[in-house]
Amino acid sequence: MRAPTGSLPRALTIERAGLLLLLVLGIVMPYLAGQDIFELGQLEYILALAMMAAGLNIVLGFAGQLFLGPTGLFGISGYMAAYLALHYQIAQSLLAMCIVGVVAALVLAGLVALPALRISQFYLGMITLFLALMIPAVFSRINAFGASTGISLVVSPTFLQHPSGIALYEVGVAILLVIAAYSWLIRSSRLGRQLATIKSDDVLATSVGISPYRAKLTSFLLAAVPCGIAGGYYVYTQQLMSPGSVSATLSINVLAGVVIGGSGTIAGPIVGMSLLTGASQYLGVFHTYQGIIFGLLLIVVAVAMPEGLIGVAHRLTDRVREALGRRRPVPGAPPAAPERAPDGAARPPRPALVATDVRKAFGGVQALDGVSITLRPGQVHAVVGPNGSGKTTLLNLISGYYLLDSGEIRIGDTRIDHQPPERTARAGIGRTFQTPKLLLNEPAFENVLAGADHAAGASLWQAVCRTPKGRAADRAARARARWCADAVGLRPEDLDKHVIPHGHQRLLEVARALATRPDYIFLDEPAAGLSIAEVAELKRAVEVARADGIGVLIVEHNLPIVFEIAEQVTVLHQGKVIAHGTPAEVSADAEVARVYLGRDYGTRATTKVVEPS
Amino acid sequence: MQLFFSALVAGVAVGSLYGLIGIGYTVIFNATRVFNLAQGDLAMVAIMASYFAQDVLHWDEFLTFITVIPFVVLVALIEERAVVNPLLRRGERGGIAWFISTLGFSLVIETIVSLLFGTHAIVAIPSPFPVSGFNVGGTILGYRQMFVVGTFVVVVVALELFYGRTWLGRAMRATAQDRDASSLTGISPSTMSMLAFALGGLVAAIAGLAIAPLTFSNPAVGLNYTLKGFLALAIGGFGSIRGAIAGALLLGVCEQLWDLYIGSNFEIVAGLAVLLAVLLTRPEGLFRTTVARVV
Numbered sequence: 017m018r019a020p021t022g023s024l025p026r027a028l029t030i031e032r033a034g035l036l037l038l039l040v041l042g043i044v045m046p047y048l049a050g051q052d053i054f055e056l057g058q059l060e061y062i063l064a065l066a067m068m069a070a071g072l073n074i075v076l077g078f079a080g081q082l083f084l085g086p087t088g089l090f091g092i093s094g095y096m097a098a099y100l101a102l103h104y105q106i107a108q109s110l111l112a113m114c115i116v117g118v119v120a121a122l123v124l125a126g127l128v129a130l131p132a133l134r135i136s137q138f139y140l141g142m143i144t145l146f147l148a149l150m151i152p153a154v155f156s157r158i159n160a161f162g163a164s165t166g167i168s169l170v171v172s173p174t175f176l177q178h179p180s181g182i183a184l185y186e187v188g189v190a191i192l193l194v195i196a197a198y199s200w201l202i203r204s205s206r207l208g209r210q211l212a213t214i215k216s217d218d219v220l221a222t223s224v225g226i227s228p229y230r231a232k233l234t235s236f237l238l239a240a241v242p243c244g245i246a247g248g249y250y251v252y253t254q255q256l257m258s259p260g261s262v263s264a265t266l267s268i269n270v271l272a273g274v275v276i277g278g279s280g281t282i283a284g285p286i287v288g289m290s291l292l293t294g295a296s297q298y299l300g301v302f303h304t305y306q307g308i309i310f311g312l313l314l315i316v317v318a319v320a321m322p323e324g325l326i327g328v329a330h331r332l333t334d335r336v337r338e339a340l341g342r343r344r345p346v347p348g349a350p351p352a353a354p355e356r357a358p359d360g361a362a363r364p365p366r367p368a369l370v371a372t373d374v375r376k377a378f379g380g381v382q383a384l385d386g387v388s389i390t391l392r393p394g395q396v397h398a399v400v401g402p403n404g405s406g407k408t409t410l411l412n413l414i415s416g417y418y419l420l421d422s423g424e425i426r427i428g429d430t431r432i433d434h435q436p437p438e439r440t441a442r443a444g445i446g447r448t449f450q451t452p453k454l455l456l457n458e459p460a461f462e463n464v465l466a467g468a469d470h471a472a473g474a475s476l477w478q479a480v481c482r483t484p485k486g487r488a489a490d491r492a493a494r495a496r497a498r499w500c501a502d503a504v505g506l507r508p509e510d511l512d513k514h515v516i517p518h519g520h521q522r523l524l525e526v527a528r529a530l531a532t533r534p535d536y537i538f539l540d541e542p543a544a545g546l547s548i549a550e551v552a553e554l555k556r557a558v559e560v561a562r563a564d565g566i567g568v569l570i571v572e573h574n575l576p577i578v579f580e581i582a583e584q585v586t587v588l589h590q591g592k593v594i595a596h597g598t599p600a601e602v603s604a605d606a607e608v609a610r611v612y613l614g615r616d617y618g619t620r621a622t623t624k625v626v627e628p629s
Numbered sequence: 630m631q632l633f634f635s636a637l638v639a640g641v642a643v644g645s646l647y648g649l650i651g652i653g654y655t656v657i658f659n660a661t662r663v664f665n666l667a668q669g670d671l672a673m674v675a676i677m678a679s680y681f682a683q684d685v686l687h688w689d690e691f692l693t694f695i696t697v698i699p700f701v702v703l704v705a706l707i708e709e710r711a712v713v714n715p716l717l718r719r720g721e722r723g724g725i726a727w728f729i730s731t732l733g734f735s736l737v738i739e740t741i742v743s744l745l746f747g748t749h750a751i752v753a754i755p756s757p758f759p760v761s762g763f764n765v766g767g768t769i770l771g772y773r774q775m776f777v778v779g780t781f782v783v784v785v786v787a788l789e790l791f792y793g794r795t796w797l798g799r800a801m802r803a804t805a806q807d808r809d810a811s812s813l814t815g816i817s818p819s820t821m822s823m824l825a826f827a828l829g830g831l832v833a834a835i836a837g838l839a840i841a842p843l844t845f846s847n848p849a850v851g852l853n854y855t856l857k858g859f860l861a862l863a864i865g866g867f868g869s870i871r872g873a874i875a876g877a878l879l880l881g882v883c884e885q886l887w888d889l890y891i892g893s894n895f896e897i898v899a900g901l902a903v904l905l906a907v908l909l910t911r912p913e914g915l916f917r918t919t920v921a922r923v924v
Contacts, residue, residue: 150897
């Protein structure tokens with residue numbers, strides 16, 4: 017069985033083993049624990065919580081968003097399913113309850129997420145925790161929902177569990193398996209990679225054309241589906257929905273299950289939640305001290321083992337492999353690099369990027385004071401200047417991270433100022449950052465792939481559902497990513513690494529920017545901290561981009577490099593252009609020499625300039 | 630109208646309690662960038678401890694105060710050493726780890742207190758102040774309410790003086806601007822974090838002692854106060870003490886008016902409604918603080 021993603025197979029071998037074990041255990045559990053109604057009810061309760069944990073994992077583990085109130089969604093689903101089942105016979109089947117649950121959860125998730133996602137992580141965490149506190153408090157005051165005693169379906173003469181008994185339990189196991197598959201489909205697709213970018217950094221996401229707001233909202237809605245199913249299954253099996261079913265503490269317990277099992281993995285949250293709930297049901301002592309034990313486990317995970325039980329399992333198996341003298345299997349080797357840029361040929365000639373009289377002030381500081389610059393396709397254009405001269409500000413303005421005070425920026429006839437950065441990225445501007453921004457805990461190749469996905473020719477749903485078109489787009493993105501990684505001089509063995517050396521981080525960023533199929537790429541101090549060999553690779557990469565017809569804007573302190581690769585140089589000083597021309601013209605400019613020698617004497621750039629060579 | 634003014638007075642009093650919790654957050658957050666999710670539970674520990682001291686041990690107020698305050702500060706320091714400092718040392722900034730570890734800690738202390746006291750609501754401790762109050766134009770200003778508001782004012786003024794006038798306070802404020810600045814003051818980040826938690830624990834203890842005589846409490850109220858304090862901060866705008874005051878008073882007053890005109894059944898919705906209304910119009914809260922550089 018070949019895994020479709022470069023990063024996942026190692027994780028999957030252990031996760032697959034874990035899931036398989038869990039599945040077998042899950043199926044035979046009633047034969048071990050007992051088959052009377054009470055025992056089955058307890059087992060079904062574990063299943064419902066595990067479904068909720070899998071939902072929480074999508075938003076918390078995949079997308080890294082602080083969602084602390086899964087029981088809010090679970091609660092509304094359960095209440096709606098119970099209410100409708102009590103009043104309408106048609107709503108009394110398991111399927112109907114799950115559908116009602118999903119719809120209710122989606123509506124509430126949308127209502128909360130739409131405003132709450134506009135603000136920081138922080139607020140989101142607290143607002144969703146508040147939601148978990150609010151749902152039971154509100155329903156406990158509404159008589160139609162049974163107030164503080166809740167809704168019991170036992171009183172409904174027409175409500176008969178069908179399926180019932182062990183069959184009902186096994187259906188729950190099947191649902192959980194489907195939810196695990198759903199998580200996996202999301203995680204290992206382009207959508208999963210989008211979520212991974214917002215987990216790492218919003219700015220990184222925008223630089224490859226992903227709208228963080230949209231991606232976060234998507235993750236919330238995706239998470240609502242398992243939470244809603246959990247609510248429906250809970251009500252159907254327990255035949256009861258009360259404020260006590262959804263205390264705020266339950267949300268914290270589910271959070272504990274997810275992070276203890278291993279947030280971000282497929283099997284971890286299900287394993288963690290099942291173990292914790294099972295322990296508190298079957299071990300009396302555990303139940304009494306449940307809060308203390310869960311709390312301590314949460315602390316231990318946060319402080320010492322951020323990857324949870326699955327992470328520990330990975331480390332153990334790695335150690336066993338090492339002891340056996342075997343290498344860890346190489347994650348699904350990225351495809352070999354094609355000879356030339358895939359889909360690079362036959363693109364229409366690109367228009368010039370023109371910034372006119374650009375101004376930007378931060379408080380009282382006029383960072384840019386009427387700067388004009390023209391970038392042409394297939395040309396390397398360097399912006400140099402002392403610290404604080406406005407180089408990075410210019411770059412951030414053009415790529416959309418700051419708003420202009422005045423002036424305009426166009427590509428051909430299209431104005432690109434006053435657009436959010438993800439739009440600018442989609443308009444054809446790729447970029448790197450002064451401090452490299454890379455995906456956390458992902459192999460290097462995934463970073464380039466995140467850039468290549470941007471140009472993918474299939475919708476997200478086709479990618480998730482693995483339609484032929486989605487698979488073709490995925491293959492094309494991989495090929496492109498591989499080619500771009502190769503173009504910047506990264507070797508295949510570099511691409512498997514999770515821990516990436518500094519020099520490679522910069523090269524990876526360049527590869528990622530190239531992978532977005534940009535018309536222009538902006539490199540923010542790409543040579544800082546690179547070794548001589550890596551600088552050579554960088555130069556080669558710039559040359560590849562140039563030859564491909566891409567316009568390169570480079571902000572760099574290392575003037576020898578600049579003079580070697582740039583065809584045009586613009587010198588900024590205190591927010592103004594003081595010189596512009598070919599490297600030879602600029603280095604002969606008296607004003608430039610005065611600014612560098614007079615004001616900035618002693619910096620690395622200065623000493624490089626005055627060095628007789 | 631009479632009712633309106635009464636609700637207003639009650640709102641200011643309730644808001645003062647939220648403000649005390651909110652300021653506790655701010656004190657810790659400014660120096661460490663940690664949002665302490667156990668803040669409400671620290672106040673809960675103070676409530677329960679003062680109940681134990683006064684109603685079970687029959688201590689007088691003075692003895693209760695001088696015992697409960699150091700005790701809560703001690704719990705806050707244990708929290709800092711056990712769940713915050715290890716992350717600080719690992720160089721963790723922001724992110725999910727803080728939420729999980731401080732939430733874990735709050736779960737632990739809530740469970741311990743529940744095991745000791747049971748989960749049923751315990752009676753409020755006797756207040757040194759009578760139920761009556763001043764009559765101002767028909768509106769009663771209760772002594773107990775005024776005591777809470779007075780406590781809030783004293784804490785705010787004391788903190789402003791501490792931050793503005795003392796060397797240590799200025800050093801802590803500097804850390805808020807730039808974490809590396811703390812090493813320039815000669816105080817290690819680790820010590821600074823302990824100082825911040827001690828101060829946060831002190832504020833939480835005072836909040837708990839102010840709440841204890843007012844209302845019935847049980848070990849589960851901690852999470853409630855944690856969230857209400859957060860709502861106050863979010864409404865007011867993060868990081869500034871002035872924002873915390875404005876947000877807390879607005880939240881308290883809105884809740885009481887909600888009770889008066891809409892009904893107390895769904896009071897819990899009021900806070901979220903106010904927050905969402907504020908955030909939709911002013912995403913940074915009422916008192917906008919600095920906007921961070923993105924790239």
